[in-house]
Amino acid sequence: MSRMAAKDRRQELIAAAFRVMVRDGVVKTTTRAVVNEAKMPLGIFHYCFNSREELLQEVITRITDSGVAKARNVFEGEGDLGARIARSLYAFWEGVELSPGEHQVGYELTHYALRQEGFEDLARRQYEHYLEVHEQLLAEAAESAGIKWTVPLPVLARYLNAVLDGVTLCWLADRNSENTREVLSLTGEHLMSLAAKDA
Template sequence: MASKSEQTRQLVADVALRMFREDGFEKTTMRAIATEAGVSVGNAYYYFASKDELVQELYVQVQAEHAAKAAEAVEGIKDLSGRLKATLHAGLDVMEPYHRFGAEFIATAIRPTSPVNPFSGESTAARDASLAIFRDIVEGASPAVPRKFRADLPELLWLGYMGVALFWVYDTSADRRRTRKLVDGVAPLIARGLSLARIPGVSKVLDDVLSLSRSVRD
């Protein structure tokens, strides 16, 4: 059984994430979270030093849920296109309750120096968890992804997922229909491009893409 301290920490986190969804990021204060959770403000700060730390908790929980849903969604699917499509749709399903929060929150998260930027050092745990999802997608694909792309492809897919998430934030269509359509179109294009890797001319272009990606990361 979880200790009382762990239970209190989880309670504060759960209340904060619900308030983010319902009231928005800016309107949700640590004092309001503490009041709603029935703990002192000092106690809330004991577990989470700021709202930024609560956002990191959100990131980690969302990635855990995404991993579970993605694993279920890709069961029995072998081709890379189908696995990628199922994984991206699973991610959209998990994020959907936070759409209102996401649209307001992006102004904070997009700042390069923000600790809740997905590329920040503070976001490492959530980012690694998300990368692991795409690594599983690549490693479980059949036919196998060409060897020279396997190490880099999960990160490239994750970067693409970040682009999809940004598109989703601003998607006002019913049930985020436009984002779903984007996913359905992009996944087979990526798989088709990789399938052409054995063609000399195309292979050289893909090699150049990998080289550019590595140089930017370095």
């Protein structure tokens, strides 16, 4: 194996671990499966990571940040509030249908963190981030459209987050795309009904 800095190898292992998770699930993401995916000898692993938990922790934070980055592009663009909302929900859903495994892994990691002693904070921070981003995007959309939300922003963000998580989870099980899109459309209309002209 060609020589490589431990830092770089860490990144490659994190990426390999994520691929294994998407393919086989978090539980089956063993140290051996990861180094095998990265085509590295087993001994490398504990030279780059103190433990398997440390690797999973890194994957969780990476997932969280990348999820946030993706969402950030979602509310971009022109149009009135209705068009922006509809486009955002559509973009989110396109992301789910395009790579369901990644979202599935996200949930698996959340439940893993909730069970792991001392990792509960990681799950908490994960959703803290999501809610914060949703809050920010809803605020920007309101400002850009010259409206005010008639519901407290933290509640609205949690509502939006809940619907997105909920439809994704249900779709992962039954793959009913048609009804899911209608639920998102319904949610979009509901959001618009919660906007009032700014004073």
